[in-house]
Amino acid sequence: MLRIFSWMKTKIRHFTDDKIIPYTFALSDDPMLFRDLLKTNKMYQEGLKLEGKIPGFRLSIGRSYLVFIALWHLILLPSSALLHTVLAKIDCHLLILMAILFTGMFFATYAIFKEYLIDTVALKIIKNAWENHFPHFDYTLHAKEVAKIYSEALEKEVPHKNMQLYILDRLVEMKK
Known part of the structure; x- marks a missing residue:
């Protein structure tokens, strides 16, 4: 059934x-x-x-x-x-x-x-x-982490031109 x-x-x-x-x-x-x-x-x-x-x-x-x-x-x-x-x-x-x-x-x-x-x-x-x-990061595994990192970046007022590098660096740090 x-x-x-x-x-x-x-x-x-x-x-x-x-x-x-x-x-x-x-x-x-x-x-x-x-x-x-x-x-x-x-x-x-x-x-x-x-x-x-x-x-x-x-x-x-x-x-x-x-x-x-x-x-x-x-x-x-x-x-x-x-x-x-x-x-x-x-x-x-x-x-x-x-x-x-x-x-x-x-x-x-x-x-x-x-x-x-x-x-x-x-x-x-x-x-x-x-x-x-994010071709090297699986969506189901990292989507919540990216949302959290993005919120932190907004709080820290990271400029938009540095946002991608900031998020990728944080993802790599978390992956280690």
Whole structure:
């Protein structure tokens, strides 16, 4: 059973990466600047909201609503078809309350869906920029360290022209 869920999760992730993200986002081909990478990585590691703060991508709200509505109907239509006989016998006042509940759930889950997409694209952009600026350091091992070092550099008011050297020196010191 766990194997089936793992397989489904992999398929959903591939579908999201291959179909949904290219349809809902406009991604820039230009590489991210080192300064932007540091700032974005710090915000991502701290769990801050990233929408509108990362250069290199733009979310198409209309397309994201279209995708979300299609996904919402993939869940809602089969379940309402299965429960049609029960729903047909329910009092109309209860159905109005259920409609209000489902409308609220729609917009709440859209906000979650949108944040998930933005976080997924942000991580993808950060990892691509990481490959460009830190090719000798693994992202999963050193991303938090770089965010911490960047915060320290900001506190010490290290000039931007010396920032890359400062961070690389500190990473090499920590690696020893």
